[in-house]
Amino acid sequence: MRIGIIRFPGSNCDIDALQYFPNSFYIWHKETTFPDNIRLLVIPGGFAYGDRTYNTATGSYSIAPGKMAAMSPVRTIIYEAAQRKIPILGICNGFQILIELELLPGKLLLNENETFTCKKVKCIVPLPYGPTNNYFTDLYVANSYGRFSLEHTPNPTDALESLHKHNQIILQYSGDSVDNGAYEINSLDNIAGICNTERTVFGMMPHPERNNSDYKAILYNMLFPSSLMKTRGFMLMDQIVKIPYRIHDLMDSEHISYKSTRKFLKQLHTKEDWVVQGPGENAGIIDIGNDYCIAARIESHNHPTFINPFEGAATGVGGIIRDIFTMGARPIAILDFLRFGVDSNSANLLQNAVKGISYYGNCVGVANIGGDCYVHQSYNTNPLVNVACLGIMKKEHIVYGRGTCETQSLIYVGSKTGYEGVGGAAMASNTFASTQNLAEMEKTIQKSDPFLEKLLLEACLEIAENKLAIGMQDMGAGGLLCATYEVISRGREKTKRNLGGIIHLDRVPTKYQMEPADILMSESQERMLIVADKEQEKAIFEIFRKWDLEYCTIGEITNDGMYNVFYEDVFLYTEPMKQRKDVIQEWTPRSSELSFRNYPKKLDVSELRKQYDSTIGNRTVYDEHNHPDDSHKGIKDYSVLNLPEINRELIVTWGENITTMHKIMTKQNGIPMAVINCLNYGHPRDKLHELSSTLETLNYYSQHNYVPIIGGNVSLYNCTDARSIRSTPIFVLIGLR
Numbered sequence: 001m002r003i004g005i006i007r008f009p010g011s012n013c014d015i016d017a018l019q020y021f022p023n024s025f026y027i028w029h030k031e032t033t034f035p036d037n038i039r040l041l042v043i044p045g046g047f048a049y050g051d052r053t054y055n056t057a058t059g060s061y062s063i064a065p066g067k068m069a070a071m072s073p074v075r076t077i078i079y080e081a082a083q084r085k086i087p088i089l090g091i092c093n094g095f096q097i098l099i100e101l102e103l104l105p106g107k108l109l110l111n112e113n114e115t116f117t118c119k120k121v122k123c124i125v126p127l128p129y130g131p132t133n134n135y136f137t138d139l140y141v142a143n144s145y146g147r148f149s150l151e152h153t154p155n156p157t158d159a160l161e162s163l164h165k166h167n168q169i170i171l172q173y174s175g176d177s178v179d180n181g182a183y184e185i186n187s188l189d190n191i192a193g194i195c196n197t198e199r200t201v202f203g204m205m206p207h208p209e210r211n212n213s214d215y216k217a218i219l220y221n222m223l224f225p226s227s228l229m230k231t232r233g234f235m236l237m238d239q240i241v242k243i244p245y246r247i248h249d250l251m252d253s254e255h256i257s258y259k260s261t262r263k264f265l266k267q268l269h270t271k272e273d274w275v276v277q278g279p280g281e282n283a284g285i286i287d288i289g290n291d292y293c294i295a296a297r298i299e300s301h302n303h304p305t306f307i308n309p310f311e312g313a314a315t316g317v318g319g320i321i322r323d324i325f326t327m328g329a330r331p332i333a334i335l336d337f338l339r340f341g342v343d344s345n346s347a348n349l350l351q352n353a354v355k356g357i358s359y360y361g362n363c364v365g366v367a368n369i370g371g372d373c374y375v376h377q378s379y380n381t382n383p384l385v386n387v388a389c390l391g392i393m394k395k396e397h398i399v400y401g402r403g404t405c406e407t408q409s410l411i412y413v414g415s416k417t418g419y420e421g422v423g424g425a426a427m428a429s430n431t432f433a434s435t436q437n438l439a440e441m442e443k444t445i446q447k448s449d450p451f452l453e454k455l456l457l458e459a460c461l462e463i464a465e466n467k468l469a470i471g472m473q474d475m476g477a478g479g480l481l482c483a484t485y486e487v488i489s490r491g492r493e494k495t496k497r498n499l500g501g502i503i504h505l506d507r508v509p510t511k512y513q514m515e516p517a518d519i520l521m522s523e524s525q526e527r528m529l530i531v532a533d534k535e536q537e538k539a540i541f542e543i544f545r546k547w548d549l550e551y552c553t554i555g556e557i558t559n560d561g562m563y564n565v566f567y568e569d570v571f572l573y574t575e576p577m578k579q580r581k582d583v584i585q586e587w588t589p590r591s592s593e594l595s596f597r598n599y600p601k602k603l604d605v606s607e608l609r610k611q612y613d614s615t616i617g618n619r620t621v622y623d624e625h626n627h628p629d630d631s632h633k634g635i636k637d638y639s640v641l642n643l644p645e646i647n648r649e650l651i652v653t654w655g656e657n658i659t660t661m662h663k664i665m666t667k668q669n670g671i672p673m674a675v676i677n678c679l680n681y682g683h684p685r686d687k688l689h690e691l692s693s694t695l696e697t698l699n700y701y702s703q704h705n706y707v708p709i710i711g712g713n714v715s716l717y718n719c720t721d722a723r724s725i726r727s728t729p730i731f732v733l734i735g736l737r
Contacts, residue, residue, distance in 0.1 A: 003040045006078070006094075008069050011046030013091065013207065020209035022500070022562035022574065029072040034080050040223060041081045045092030045142070045207065069093070070100035078103070087223045088201045092143055095193070095203030103201045104194060105159060109147040112186035118142040122174040123192055123206060125215070129170050129222050135241070136174060137215045139206035141185070141192075146205040148191040160189060166197045170222060171204050199225065217244070220571040243517045243565070243573045247481060250521055252583045254716055256478050259585040260684045261714045264695050268709045269702040274673060275710060281490075282326045282401050282474060283391070284710025286674045288736060290646040291395050295329035298388040298678045298732055300715035304445050305385045309349040313385045314356035314448040315525050320389040321364060322474040322528065325457045328399040328464035329391030331366045332617055333641060335654060336387050337678070337730045338373040339600065341380030349383055351608070356448070357387070358611035363450035364457065368612035369623045370639040370652065374600035381720040386678040386713075388732045390652070392645065397464045401473040402490035403499060403531040406559035408470055410484060410501065411537070413544055413551040414456050414527035418511040421446040421479070421523025431683060431719040452526040459547040460528060468540050471531035479522045480508065483529040484555065485563065492577060498561040500577055506568045507554045516567040531557070587685045600726065618642075621649060638664050643736075653733045658701050661733045670735035672705060677712040677731050682724020684716050690727045698731070707733070 003024040007014045018024050021042060027035065053068040054061035081088050082103055090098040098104045111117055118141065125135045150156040163169050171193030173185065185205075193204030199222075208219050217240040254260060270278035276293055277285040283297040301316030317334060324331045336357050340350045350373070361368050366389070403410075463469050471491075475483045480503070488501045505516045514522075532540055537553065544551045558564075565573040614623055623639040638653040651670035653661040658675065665672050677698065681687040691714075702709055718725040 002035065002037050003042060004035055004038050006041065006043045006074055008046055008072065011044055013045040013209065016207075016209045017042055017044040017091070019576070022564070022576075023560040027074060027077065029069070029074045032073050032076045034077055038081070038086060041078065041086060041088045043078070043088070043090040043094030043097050044209075045094060067100050069097045075101060082201055085198065085200045089223060090203040091207060091209070092146075092205055095205055096145065098201060098203045104196060104203050105150070105153065105163075106194070107149050107152050108145045108205075109149050110145055111143070111147050111184055113184040115184075116142075116144045117146070117184045121206065124172040124174050124190075125218060126167075126169060126172065128167060129218060137218070139208060139215060140210040141206050143205055146185050146187065148187040148194075148205075150188060163191075163194060168194050168197060170195050170202060171206065217571055217573055220574065224571065239516045239567070240572055243520070244575075246517050246521065247573065250478055250481065251485070254585070254684075256482060257583045258714060259583040260587060260688060260716060261679075261691065262582065263584065264692050265712070265714075268695065268699055270708050270710065272706055272708045275708050276395070276398070277327075277400075277710070278708065279711050282323045283329070284674065284676060285327065285329075285398065286710060286734075287395065288643070288646055288648070288673075292643075292645050293329070293393055293395050293398065294650065294734065295324050295327045295391040295393065296388070296674065296676050296732070296734060297323040297711055298386060298676045298730065299323070299713050300678050300680060301385050301387065302383065302680065302715050302718055305349065305353055305383050306381065308442060308445045309352035309383075310356040310359075311445050311448055312356065313353035314360040314450070315446045316385050316387045317357055317360040318448055318450065318453050318525050319474065319476050320387045321366060321453065321457070322476070324389045324391035325460050326399070326401060326472045326474050326528070327391070327393070328397040328461065328472075329393035330461055331364075331389050331391045331457070332619055333369045333390045333639075333652070334361050334366050334387060335369060335639075335652065335732065336371040336385065337654065338371070338605075339379045339384035339680070339728055340373070340375050341383065342375050342377050343380050346375070346380055346383065353383070353385055354605070354608045354611060357385075358613075360448055360450045360453075362613045364454050365613075365616050367614050367616050367620055368609075369614055369620055369641065370637070370654065372637065372654065373603045373605045375603050376598070376600035376726055378723075378726040382718040382725045384680050384715075384718065384725070384728060386680065386730050388654075388676065388678075390641075390650070390734070392643070393464070397467070399464045399469050399472045400490070401487055402471045402494055403487050403501075403557040404470055404491050404495055405497065406499065406557050407534060408557040409532050409534055409537055409553050410487075410503070410555040410557070411530040411532060411540065411551060412480070412508060412527065412554045413459070413530060413549050414475075415449060415452055415524055416509045416511045416550065417480075417514070417519055417522045417524050417527070419514065419518060419522065420525070422518050422521055431717045431722075433721055446523050446525045449526050455547045455549055456526055456528055459543050459549055462543050463530065463540055466539070468536045468543075469530050469532050473529040473531075475523070475527040475529055477523065479520065479524070480529070480554075481520045487529065487531050488557065488563065488577060491557065498559055500558040500560045500562040500564070501555055502558055502564045502566065503555040504566050505554075505572070506566070507552050509550050509552060516565075516572055520565065585684070587688055589685060589689060637661070638668060640668075648736050651735045651737055655731060656729055658698055658731050658733070661731060662701070662705065662707075665733055665735050668737065670737045672707045672733055672735040674708055674710045675702065675731055675733050676710060677729060678715065679712065680715045680718055680725065680728040680730065682717070682719040682727070683722070686719075686724045687716070687727055694727070694729045698729075
């Protein structure tokens, strides 16, 4: 869709319009050749040429808004667009020009206060342009001649009645109060914008291009109406209003944006010669020689486990496994780190969490090779479930989570989308209260299907081994929204191209009828996003059919820098990718709370861990509960995996003290190569100072021992009734011998 922005010598809103409208280009005011493939013509606001008439710019002039611009040669393009019924939008002075060209009725007079007025005003979007009658939106006005009048028409009363009768009023000021700007302008019937009877020519005084997001989709669907809008207009217009707020709430949540901790994490030591991929991707990767690599990742699933311990823990395992095979690596080991309370409910939560972990890992066929479990009263209402996963791949089979150029397909594969997990990321970014209804919160918990995960795993690895995909991304926190946004963002960063994307929500397989926003943000499990060149689609689809998987192309990468969401042919949301900035949350510490005096007690869970399959894959040389002889008895917190691909062994250690872990590693003749971490803390206002101190210690170790940090996770808001958990960093150190 090409959008033409007419540029006059005096325009001063032309640059804003070019940035606001995707795939737009300038049309100079002396051009007369009609552009190819144009879908919208925009006449932006401006002064000088829009307000004055003159022979030369340095000579005498008179004020006559729009009159001189209407005489420019470009009027032939404007008239032809009107004849072809291509939408035309005039903004501010552009509105005046359309009136001068007699494409819209009325006249725009000097404001009642006889001065330039610039302010944000509350406007009404009437039906059929808004989702409900008297829908309000905030827009900026910046004009001197913004007072709409019909007094120059033969019969002003009949003319106004005709505007109402034919739904030609597209925007109104909300009243006569000074606060909303209507008094200063004093426009007839508070009219701020109108259209012609055919709804192809539109004029408005407020500036939509000035940083207003909730009106944008309404504007687009007004300019490009569809038959679907006529039949399902209310539901979709409701989504148009809601979806920008829901997207921003989700993307700016702590769980997704890392807004409180990013500034600390950026300081970490992440690079050494053997690091292939550090933080920022689905998993970190190190080179282990002989063209092989190890991928590693750790995640938390704390809040979900308290609500539903079985599914919360099981889906934690599923998510971390997907993070590994998304990179093209075959998962070979998982580890779990459990922190639970000391009351009877906590004992029940622990039992069911272990069942969930064993159920998922055993079904997928990945060995659980280690971990630990501690109990402490601070975890009574905030249990912790951290899960790590390791995978192995050939270096040539690595797949990154990004797109690289326009026209690449975005392919959905896996489970149908449902309401599971809607709001999950937001829930994980908030504290608990003892009065909360946990049964009501169940709807934010995903449901697990490890059998389907196994099919996805094998299909994705086959795609990676055949080098058919450009990128792969797990649909985890934030669902399809975050998955698509991440592959585009990483591609922009890597290629320096102005990449964007188009998402078609109506193509997404769903379990039942769902609202578009919920389709976009659902966190249903066992779903993947594949980025591929179109010529590779056939081969990829054959692999999906082989593994009995449902799939669909739901969008594509573009080169216009816009993130666009559609439902059928309705424009639900559009935003420039570059417009999203890193959100930073600064906290003022509260007065220090009492520290927990007693250290957590390590729980003997050897009987519980017998539920885990620790030897599948035939790589487990030693873990603390399964060893070939008695020589390792009493030695805890490390495991050994066989790596026949390189004729070496992988040693994995874990704990809360990185120095102790390093000693265990070197005592077993291991060479530490990388560390991953999961930082579990309470409310950031209470605990950021402790998190910062922990990272300083970790970074000191990492730099002085040349052990890079290749990935991690932060879980904040582990806090109930304003009482934070004991700060609990979990480290996993991997090395070779």
